[in-house]
Amino acid sequence: MLDGIAVDQVFVSLKHWVLGYSPAAIEPAVSILLTILPILLVFPVLFALTTVLERKGLGRIQNRYGPNRVGFFGILQPMADALKSLTKEDIVPASADRTVHFLAPLVLLAVAFLPYAVLPIGRNMIAANLDAGVLFFFAIGAISELSVFMAGWSSRNKYSLLGAMRAVAQMISYEVPLLLSSIAVIMAAGSLNTVDIVNKQAGFSGIFPHWYVLTPWGFAGFVLFMISATAETNRSPFDLPEGESEIIAGYYIEYSGFKFALFFLGEYLGMFAISGLGITLFLGGWGAPLSFLTWIPSWIWFFAKLLGLIIGFIWVRGTLPRLRMDQLMNFAWKFMLPMALVIVVSAGAWRFLPQGVTRWLISTLFLAVAYGLLARGVETRNKIAKRTYRFAE
Amino acid sequence: MLGLGIVKGLIETARNFLGSYVDKNRLVTVQFPEERLPVAEAARNFPFLIYDGVDPEQGLRCVACQICEKECPPRCITIEKSKDKKPDFVGKSQFYPAVFDIDVSVCMSCQICVEVCPFDAIRMDNEFELSTTDRFGGLLWTKEKLARPNEHYLAIHPTEAAEVEARRAEEKAQAEAKKQQAAVTQ
Amino acid sequence: MSQVAEDIMEISMGPQHPSTHGVFRMDVRLEGERVLRLKPVFGYLHRNHEKIAENASYLAAIPYTDRLDYLCSMTNNWGYALAVEKLAGLAVPERAEYIRVIVAELTRLQNHAGMVGFLLQDMGASGTPLMYAFTQREKVLDLFEELSGARMMCNYMRFGGVRVDCSPEWLRQTAALVAAFGGFLDEFEQLLTGNEILMARTQGVGVLPQELAINAGVTGPGLRASGVNYDLRKVDRYGIYERFQFRVPLGEHGDVFDRYMMRVLEMRESVKILEQALRDIPSGPVMDPKAKVRGLRPKVGEAYARIESPKGELGFYLISDGTPNPYRYRVRPPSLINLTVLEDMCLGQNIADVVVILGSIDIVMGEVDR
Numbered sequence: 025m026l027d028g029i030a031v032d033q034v035f036v037s038l039k040h041w042v043l044g045y046s047p048a049a050i051e052p053a054v055s056i057l058l059t060i061l062p063i064l065l066v067f068p069v070l071f072a073l074t075t076v077l078e079r080k081g082l083g084r085i086q087n088r089y090g091p092n093r094v095g096f097f098g099i100l101q102p103m104a105d106a107l108k109s110l111t112k113e114d115i116v117p118a119s120a121d122r123t124v125h126f127l128a129p130l131v132l133l134a135v136a137f138l139p140y141a142v143l144p145i146g147r148n149m150i151a152a153n154l155d156a157g158v159l160f161f162f163a164i165g166a167i168s169e170l171s172v173f174m175a176g177w178s179s180r181n182k183y184s185l186l187g188a189m190r191a192v193a194q195m196i197s198y199e200v201p202l203l204l205s206s207i208a209v210i211m212a213a214g215s216l217n218t219v220d221i222v223n224k225q226a227g228f229s230g231i232f233p234h235w236y237v238l239t240p241w242g243f244a245g246f247v248l249f250m251i252s253a254t255a256e257t258n259r260s261p262f263d264l265p266e267g268e269s270e271i272i273a274g275y276y277i278e279y280s281g282f283k284f285a286l287f288f289l290g291e292y293l294g295m296f297a298i299s300g301l302g303i304t305l306f307l308g309g310w311g312a313p314l315s316f317l318t319w320i321p322s323w324i325w326f327f328a329k330l331l332g333l334i335i336g337f338i339w340v341r342g343t344l345p346r347l348r349m350d351q352l353m354n355f356a357w358k359f360m361l362p363m364a365l366v367i368v369v370s371a372g373a374w375r376f377l378p379q380g381v382t383r384w385l386i387s388t389l390f391l392a393v394a395y396g397l398l399a400r401g402v403e404t405r406n407k408i409a410k411r412t413y414r415f416a417e
Numbered sequence: 418m419l420g421l422g423i424v425k426g427l428i429e430t431a432r433n434f435l436g437s438y439v440d441k442n443r444l445v446t447v448q449f450p451e452e453r454l455p456v457a458e459a460a461r462n463f464p465f466l467i468y469d470g471v472d473p474e475q476g477l478r479c480v481a482c483q484i485c486e487k488e489c490p491p492r493c494i495t496i497e498k499s500k501d502k503k504p505d506f507v508g509k510s511q512f513y514p515a516v517f518d519i520d521v522s523v524c525m526s527c528q529i530c531v532e533v534c535p536f537d538a539i540r541m542d543n544e545f546e547l548s549t550t551d552r553f554g555g556l557l558w559t560k561e562k563l564a565r566p567n568e569h570y571l572a573i574h575p576t577e578a579a580e581v582e583a584r585r586a587e588e589k590a591q592a593e594a595k596k597q598q599a600a601v602t603q
Numbered sequence: 604m605s606q607v608a609e610d611i612m613e614i615s616m617g618p619q620h621p622s623t624h625g626v627f628r629m630d631v632r633l634e635g636e637r638v639l640r641l642k643p644v645f646g647y648l649h650r651n652h653e654k655i656a657e658n659a660s661y662l663a664a665i666p667y668t669d670r671l672d673y674l675c676s677m678t679n680n681w682g683y684a685l686a687v688e689k690l691a692g693l694a695v696p697e698r699a700e701y702i703r704v705i706v707a708e709l710t711r712l713q714n715h716a717g718m719v720g721f722l723l724q725d726m727g728a729s730g731t732p733l734m735y736a737f738t739q740r741e742k743v744l745d746l747f748e749e750l751s752g753a754r755m756m757c758n759y760m761r762f763g764g765v766r767v768d769c770s771p772e773w774l775r776q777t778a779a780l781v782a783a784f785g786g787f788l789d790e791f792e793q794l795l796t797g798n799e800i801l802m803a804r805t806q807g808v809g810v811l812p813q814e815l816a817i818n819a820g821v822t823g824p825g826l827r828a829s830g831v832n833y834d835l836r837k838v839d840r841y842g843i844y845e846r847f848q849f850r851v852p853l854g855e856h857g858d859v860f861d862r863y864m865m866r867v868l869e870m871r872e873s874v875k876i877l878e879q880a881l882r883d884i885p886s887g888p889v890m891d892p893k894a895k896v897r898g899l900r901p902k903v904g905e906a907y908a909r910i911e912s913p914k915g916e917l918g919f920y921l922i923s924d925g926t927p928n929p930y931r932y933r934v935r936p937p938s939l940i941n942l943t944v945l946e947d948m949c950l951g952q953n954i955a956d957v958v959v960i961l962g963s964i965d966i967v968m969g970e971v972d973r
Contacts, residue, residue: 084437085430086734088446182612260729261800264955343430344423345800346727348955349636399419406803408419411860413868415850416832422797429794430731445738457745459767461752488897490655490663527666527758532766533897541752 032321035062036148059151063140070330071292072102078338085342105285112281117180120278124178129283132171132290138164139297144222146310146323157218158210161301162203165256168294169195172265175287176275187275190349191258191265197356198255198262204364205245205252208371209236209305218301222309231315235308240387241370244395246306248364250336253298255352257291260341264349299333300326351406358405359398366394458574461528461541463521466563469506473564478538480511485530485539493523494530505536506585507592519563521547522556537581540570610634614954618647622725622958625968629945629957636953641946645939648972656932661687661762661899664932669756671934672970675714677706677747678912680760685841685908686919687762691901693891699764700843701884705777706750706759707842707910708873708880712784713743714913714965715866715873722863722962723795726804732795739787742780749773762899763891774881781877788870796867805859809948809960812857819947820940823915824865825964829857835911846883847876859963866965900927914938914965934973938966 030037039058046054076098080090091098116125142157144150154160169192176188213221227234236242255262265275276287303309307329310322347355370390377383403409436443447454468476481498497516505511530539542565549555571578612633618626626647632640652671656664668683669676681703688695695703720736744754750769751759759766795801811821816829826833834851836844852868854861901923909918915937922931941964949957 081434082729082731084444085434086731087433087437087443087738088734089444089448182614186612260727263727339427339430339434341729342731343426343794344728344798345723345804347800348804348953350953351803395419402419406799407807408799408802409806410797411855411864413852413854413864415852415868416834416837417850419799422799422802426794426798429790432790433735445741457749457752459750459752460748484897488660488663490659490666525666526753526756527669528752529662529666529758 032147032323034321035146035323060141063137063151067137067140067293067296068289070296071289072106074292074296074334075105075288076101077334078341081335081338082342085339109282109285114281114283115278117278119180121178121180124174125278126283128171128174128178129279129286129290131174132168133286133293135164135167135171136290136293136297140300142218143297143300143304144219144309145300145326146321149310149323150219153219154217156216158206158216158221158301158305161218161297162199162206165294165298166195166199168290171290172275175279179275179278181278184275184277187265187277191275194258194262194265194349194352194356195256197353198252198360201248201356201360201364202252202256204361205248205367206301206305208241208245208364208368211368212236212242212371212375218304218309222304222311225308226311228315233308233311233313233315235306235311235313237306237308239374240384240391241367241374242306244363244370244391245367246302248360248367249302249306250333252356252360253295253302254337254340255356256298257295259295259337261344261346262352264346264352295334295337296330299330299337302333303329354405355402359402362398363394366390456543458576460543462526462543462545463524463541463547463558464519464530464539464563465542465565465569466517466539466560467537467567467570468564469567471566473561473566475503477513477560477564478505478536479514479517480505480536480538481514481517482535484533484535488529488533490527490529491523491525493520494518495520507589508596509592514560517560517563519558520556521558537585540574542569543573611639616957622962624721624961624966625971627966627968627971629961631954631957633954636955638949638952638954638957641949641957643942643945645942645968645971648968650973652973653932653934657929660897660927661901661929662897664929665760666756666758668934669758670969671936671973672912672914672917672938672967673755674717674967675710675913676755676757677710677759678910679917680757681707681842682908682910682912682917683919684760684762685910686906686921687899687901689906689908690904690921690923691762691899693763693894695764695891696888697843697885698768698887699889701880702765702769702889703760704842704844704847705877705880705884706747706757708877709743709746709777711873711913712870712877713740715870716740718913718962718965719791719795719863719866722859722959723801725958725962726801732791735787735791735794739784746773746777746780749776761890761894761896763894764889766890768889774884777877778881781874781881784874785871788867788874792867796864802860804956804959805863805963807856807858808952808956809859809963810857811944811948815944815947816857819944821915821944823911823913823937823941823965824869825862825915825941827851828854828861828865830855835909835916839909841908841910847879849873849876859959862963862965898927900925909935912937914967914970915941917970934970936970936973938964938968938970942966942971 039055042058043051043055076091079101080098083090091101094100094104116122139161141152142150142154142161172191172195173188176184176191179185209221210216213224215221225234225236232238237246258265276284279287303326310326312318312320312325370387373390374383374387377386433443467478469478470476481496483496483498486492486494486496495516495518496514499513499515502510502512526541528541531541571582614631614633616629616631618628628644628647630642630644631638650670652667656667665680665683668679671679687693716736716739720733723732724730747757748754750773751757751766811825811829813829813831816826817831822833830853832851832853835841837851849872852865852872854865903923903925905920905922907918907920909916916935917937918935920931920933920935921929924930945961945964948960952960
């Protein structure tokens with residue numbers, strides 16, 4: 025048992041040990057450095073691994089190998105990609121606004137790293153334990169939309185402008201269901217502090233944990249949250265702004281070389297951050313899924329769940345075609361927003377009804393009725409109907 | 418129910434993903450050049466000239482009749498007849514090509530030259546790793562580059578070659594018989 | 604950017620574009636996202652096919668017909684061979700007719716599979732349906748390589764039959780492929796047909812009204828998706844198609860989803876035809892004994908022969924003046940005629956739909972430009 029706790033807290037102990045050896049004058053600076061350095065190292069490495077994982081995963085889905093020439097099973101492919109993007113010529117269009125063009129990827133990168141400060145990666149492992157952690161996360165997350173528009177506008181290209189406007193419209197529309205589904209969690213936990221939210225989900229009843237995803241409103245909220253997250257980070261099936269086959273690369277069409285790689289890095293970091301928040305809010309943060317697995321260190325659980333969500337993203341990307349712009353917006357405003365409101369109501373019902381079968385039934389009833397009505401609306405609006413065909417002899 | 422089609426699609430991709438680790442049909446990559454698929458017998462790429470025996474000059478079957486040059490759709494064959502003659506496999510005296518060039522960058526591998534040749538002199542090879550860095554003559558193949566022994570033909574197109582061999586053996590036997598008859602009646 | 608203020612943008616979806624199915628340009632005038640006007644510009648792949656064929660012999664034109672609709676070389680060859688056989692009065696033996704039907708239906712299978720794959724690729728499904736379709740297409744191309752020597756530029760049909768006979772081993776392999784194809788189609792449909800996103804993107808998009816389709820000369824699956832019962836295999840009954848039992852699927856709405864479903868249903872019908880042909884193929888010669896390999900000089904006259912190629916009605920019009928070269932050689936390309944209604948289908952739609960509609964017409968630039 026002591027071993028389990030020791031491994032779980034190994035990074036915290038390491039930090040305290042190093043702090044013990046540093047002179048008192050620079051101790052705060054060293055503390056800050058030791059807190060943020062792991063974030064700056066771990067998540068870009070995770071980004072590199074994810075690019076390989078994505079290409080190999082997509083490859084296997086499509087009955088082919090992914091990259092497998094560079095290193096064992098292609099594991100060094102990100103190095104080759106990094107070298108490639110570093111050695112490419114940096115082309116800036118002659119009529120582009122040079123300052124804004126240069127700043128856009130930097131803004132994206134800076135803003136992409138900030139939300140990690142409020143994610144609890146393990147027990148006692150959070151960079152900044154803010155009382156309004158979730159609020160901070162959403163506030164910072166919205167700034168990344170600015171960099172998208174900076175990129176599109178400064179490139180002086182019709183395609184990139186189209187892409188940027190679409191991207192901003194999409195991101196703003198999907199902020200609303202994202203926030204509303206997390207409001208249900210905040211209501212249930214009673215706090216905006218991410219550590220509190222994780223602690224509220226830390227108990228077990230029997231072998232099953234108290235994660236919010238295992239309640240009816242939590243499950244629906246999680247699904248809505250992940251759909252909004254996919255839309256926020258411009259991933260398939262919501263990647264129309266970077267619609268490869270229609271407007272080529274959309275808002276970063278005029279970027280080449282390393283700046284292009286920075287955009288990718290920013291997009292993936294955003295994906296990890298929002299998945300991390302999803303894990304914190306719905307999947308119990310660093311908690312174990314079954315009561316007899318608590319001996320596995322907490323940070324391993326966090327990264328395992330993150331990996332699971334990344335695999336989910338890749339799986340969905342490999343399967344679904346992309347939604348058109350107006351369908352995307354209709355889906356956000358006319359399906360997800362009412363659904364998110366009903367989820368809040370359902371969460372309220374769950375919170376205030378006594379424990380037992382009744383609250384399960386009432387919660388699920390709210391959700392099922394709302395889903396049925398809204399789904400009918402989506403189908404008629406998009407004219408989705410099963411068709412039968414006649415044949416002539 | 419909305420979303421059911423999407424879920425079914427996700428199940429299908431998961432089936433392919435997991436199947437790619439166990440089922441050969443779900444992982445169809447052939448990692449060229451380490452692994453190669455066997456080439457089909459009928460596969461054709463560019464023509465070559467056949468010679469019998471060991472001497473490409475003496476044994477060349479082509480008699481410079483220029484039918485392939487006329488029938489070639491993109492006109493990639495250039496032939497110049499020789500001034501003298503040499504005997505062919507039945508002993509008849511025939512011309513031979515002094516110049517036989519095929520511009521392989523023009524050739525469209527249509528195989529019409531093979532079909533119309535009355536002397537089984539030109540056939541299709543199946544070699545495809547032929548790139549060259551010489552822009553100005555690397556893909557203009559002369560008679561020397563085009564000539565290959567009959568054994569090569571037998572190796573790459575066995576069934577076709579067996580038929581051709583049988584037919585030529587018969588023609589040779591008939592010619593021999595005629596010569597014997599002529600010698601006897603003398 | 605004054606153009607943004609006016610809200611009207613002219614975009615050239617230029618010849619270099621991942622989704623224009625070849626070198627094809629569209630000048631699109633947009634208001635916001637809606638298409639106001641669309642002008643197709645083609646000719647980037649013009650290779651003087653008809654002029655070359657008029658200066659070459661009848662036999663020499665066959666490899667050039669391979670390269671018209673370069674995905675369906677067998678059916679191109681068949682159309683041309685039919686026209687010359689009409690002109691020269693040649694008869695085709697039984698076995699050759701069966702082989703022609705078998706390879707034509709195989710061509711239809713691989714073309715439709717490829718079309719659906721490319722349509723989904725244009726819609727953003729990052730390559731998955733395309734890879735599944737191409738796995739099957741590779742098997743068909745391997746069969747073609749064993750039969751004719753080349754995967755795509757087959758140069759297989761001759762006037763009066765086919766160039767070379769197929770072996771019993773080849774027929775066995777074809778039967779195995781056909782038997783497995785139904786399972787592939789079931790899996791493919793599970794991935795695609797019920798998918799809500801696909802339905803939302805394609806139903807009601809790019810509607811081609813029946814009247815317009817008939818007046819514009821649209822043929823093939825596009826015409827049948829608009830509800831017109833016109834399949835040349837049933838109308839003309841060329842070759843030996845009247846011996847086979849198959850149905851012709853018809854759509855009602857004429858939108859992209861109907862055109863997509865036409866391909867899927869036609870693939871199933873082709874599988875049926877293939878099963879029957881493989882079962883009934885007789886033995887015998889594969890070339891008309893009267894036909895010569897070279898030096899064909901048809902009598903003076905003209906002939907027009909048409910076949911139901913996977914893209915539509917492919918027609919060849921020949922005028923012979925008694926010489927070894929045709930006097931006039933004209934190809935009726937289905938992709939070009941089907942392309943003329945692109946603007947009518949795209950008016951008022953989103954620009955994201957333009958690519959989808961273009962994909963559903965199924966064009967190949969080799970045919971459009973010749």
